[in-house]
Amino acid sequence: MRVLVKGAGVAGLTAAFELAARGAAVTVVETRHCLGGNASWMAGGMLAPWCERESAEQPVLDLGRDAADWWDAALPGHVTRAGTLVVAMPRDAGELDRFASRTSGYQWVDEDEITLLEPDLAGRFHRGLFFPGEAHLDPRRAMAALHEKLAERGVEFRFGIDARHVAGFEYEIDCTGMAAGDERLRGVRGEMVILCAPDVSLARPVRLLHPRFSLYLAPRADHHFMAGATMIESRSAEPITGRSMMELLNAAYSVHPAFGEAAIVETGVGIRPAYPDNLPRVERQGRTVAINGLYRHGFLLAPAMAQRAADLVFRSDKPAEYADETDSQRRSA
Amino acid sequence: MLDLYGTKLPSRLLLGTAQYPSPAILADAVKASRASVVTVSLRREMAGGRSGEKFWSLIQSLRLRILPNTAGCHSVKEAVTTAQMARDVFGTNWIKLEVIGNHDTLQPDVFGLVEAARVLCEDDFAVFPYTTDDLVVAERLLAVGCKVLMPWCAPIGSALGPVNATALRSMRGHFPDIPLIVDAGLGRPSHAALVMELGFDAVLLNTAVAKAADPVGMARAFGNAVDAGREAYRSGLLEPRDVAVPSTPTIGRAVFQ
Numbered sequence: 287m288r289v290l291v292k293g294a295g296v297a298g299l300t301a302a303f304e305l306a307a308r309g310a311a312v313t314v315v316e317t318r319h320c321l322g323g324n325a326s327w328m329a330g331g332m333l334a335p336w337c338e339r340e341s342a343e344q345p346v347l348d349l350g351r352d353a354a355d356w357w358d359a360a361l362p363g364h365v366t367r368a369g370t371l372v373v374a375m376p377r378d379a380g381e382l383d384r385f386a387s388r389t390s391g392y393q394w395v396d397e398d399e400i401t402l403l404e405p406d407l408a409g410r411f412h413r414g415l416f417f418p419g420e421a422h423l424d425p426r427r428a429m430a431a432l433h434e435k436l437a438e439r440g441v442e443f444r445f446g447i448d449a450r451h452v453a454g455f456e457y458e459i460d461c462t463g464m465a466a467g468d469e470r471l472r473g474v475r476g477e478m479v480i481l482c483a484p485d486v487s488l489a490r491p492v493r494l495l496h497p498r499f500s501l502y503l504a505p506r507a508d509h510h511f512m513a514g515a516t517m518i519e520s521r522s523a524e525p526i527t528g529r530s531m532m533e534l535l536n537a538a539y540s541v542h543p544a545f546g547e548a549a550i551v552e553t554g555v556g557i558r559p560a561y562p563d564n565l566p567r568v569e570r571q572g573r574t575v576a577i578n579g580l581y582r583h584g585f586l587l588a589p590a591m592a593q594r595a596a597d598l599v600f601r602s603d604k605p606a607e608y609a610d611e612t613d614s615q616r617r618s619a
Numbered sequence: 620m621l622d623l624y625g626t627k628l629p630s631r632l633l634l635g636t637a638q639y640p641s642p643a644i645l646a647d648a649v650k651a652s653r654a655s656v657v658t659v660s661l662r663r664e665m666a667g668g669r670s671g672e673k674f675w676s677l678i679q680s681l682r683l684r685i686l687p688n689t690a691g692c693h694s695v696k697e698a699v700t701t702a703q704m705a706r707d708v709f710g711t712n713w714i715k716l717e718v719i720g721n722h723d724t725l726q727p728d729v730f731g732l733v734e735a736a737r738v739l740c741e742d743d744f745a746v747f748p749y750t751t752d753d754l755v756v757a758e759r760l761l762a763v764g765c766k767v768l769m770p771w772c773a774p775i776g777s778a779l780g781p782v783n784a785t786a787l788r789s790m791r792g793h794f795p796d797i798p799l800i801v802d803a804g805l806g807r808p809s810h811a812a813l814v815m816e817l818g819f820d821a822v823l824l825n826t827a828v829a830k831a832a833d834p835v836g837m838a839r840a841f842g843n844a845v846d847a848g849r850e851a852y853r854s855g856l857l858e859p860r861d862v863a864v865p866s867t868p869t870i871g872r873a874v875f876q
Contacts (some may be wrong), residue, residue, distance in 0.1 A: 342640065343641075356643070384830070387832065388832055471673075472642075472673030472677070473673065497776060498776075519673075519674035520674075521673070561643045562642075562643040562646070562677060563642065563643035564640065564641035
């Protein structure tokens with residue numbers, strides 16, 4: 287079966303992977319000239335469904351629970367399974383209790399246990415939450431590796447191409463996010479900063495809770511850290527604002543003062559496509575399957591969405607619409 | 620019925636629209652609360668290219684009165700500019716005026732507030748000033764043209780509830796005919812019921828609903844509490860007494876034992 291995947295973000299790449307694995311002849315078209323420049327490129331890469339449950343609904347946990355396994359199997363060596371550490375400054379200790387009351391899959395850790403997990407945070411936090419089942423990856427490396435692996439397996443990539451100019455496919459998978467033009471979608475702007483702090487080492491993503499400016503620091507190679515991410519109801523892709531930058535840097539500095547000496551390597555803005563319920567959808571219309579609305583959970587939810595899209599392509603006799611399924615899950619949540 | 624700047628409103632609950640898990644949950648929560656006014660905050664980067672219009676249209680589809688606010692403004696100039704942008708974006712002259720004086724407590728800068736209120740009232744805005752429970756400031760706000768007052772009962776988002784009920788009571792006593800809305804600091808439905816029992820005309824809240832484990836259920840609870848407090852106020856509350864009074868007379872026993 288010849289399948290066209292439109293869009294080379296995390297949704298498109300994972301869909302191509304699932305389809306190719308099931309024997310489809312896959313072509314990926316991307317209007318940009320290379321990987322990147324999309325929301326996935328700006329992602330944190332946290333595979334943290336238990337933490338996300340703090341504000342996300344149950345389907346995000348259900349659909350994201352196996353994401354780390356999927357990525358580990360697809361790209362051995364890329365996934366770090368070291369959990370997530372959640373901390374708060376002493377005066378915001380109530381935020382930890384609130385976070386704990388909304389989530390599961392954690393254990394409380396005291397100052398000594400935090401030191402064992404993250405020696406660089408010794409003495410900085412008295413109490414925290416540790417989510418041992420969570421994982422993280424570097425989104426850009428993962429996307430590049432997935433691209434390479436797919437190309438090796440015979441998936442054709444055509445960059446800088448408008449999908450309207452290609453034809454001859456039995457199925458189309460639309461993974462173009464905001465560009466899909468779905469009227470129900472809105473953009474949620476996320477701003478991030480990449481810092482290089484040679485004096486800091488973290489083994490896992492650290493989330494700092496604050497009543498107003500929550501932040502996560504996702505460790506990357508060579509003492510690089512991504513600090514993110516704001517959530518603004520806007521599809522403006524203008525550069526990061528002073529206020530957001532200040533909030534992110536302030537929060538990073540509160541986690542460790544050495545971030546005050548960090549080099550600001552990059553700032554970025556991504557526009558996350560979201561449906562009104564902030565839950566993803568896989569929908570089939572004729573010979574087109576659309577994956578969209580991954581919101582702030584691209585790397586976490588893309589594998590499950592890709593599997594569902596492939597199910598729809600390969601079991602086209604089955605009229606299952608997974609959007610309905612996630613809808614009913616939401617209502618019962 | 621609640622009358623704010625000549626608009627009659629069926630509900631005495633005003634609900635904020637920030638920090639919900641999703642716009643869908645926000646919409647369900649607003650319905651469950653039976654609020655008739657929703658507040659929206661206009662961040663500057665959202666106004667420029669109308670790039671946030673999708674969220675606005677979701678809010679507008681609720682078909683409720685919209686009260687834009689100047690949240691996060693720290694100066695008179697900033698607040699006035701934001702109010703003018705909000706008038707363009709939402710097509711209303713209503714503005715909840717916030718001029719923040721302290722970054723940590725989000726306490727209003729009452730001096731800047733009076734000045735910004737004066738500028739906006741002269742420009743035909745219907746100003747809803749977010750103020751403290753200070754009576755002198757309240758008088759100044761009325762003098763420059765405000766016809767509604769919105770005192771805090773505790774810092775924004777603190778969920779502390781009325782920390783100074785005496786001050787709120789005294790405010791009600793001083794301004795018997797001005798609509799008074801408690802804005803900020805409510806954490807529980809019982810807090811809302813309490814300030815409504817004190818005779819306040821309405822309450823405005825956001826975080827207590829948006830950050831609840833089940834925002835829709837909490838919105839309904841607040842709606843009921845506001846109704847209960849209002850009805851209690853209108854029905855005349857029993858003042859506390861020092862002795863127990865049996866609700867059923869005990870017949871056949873000596874009275875003084």
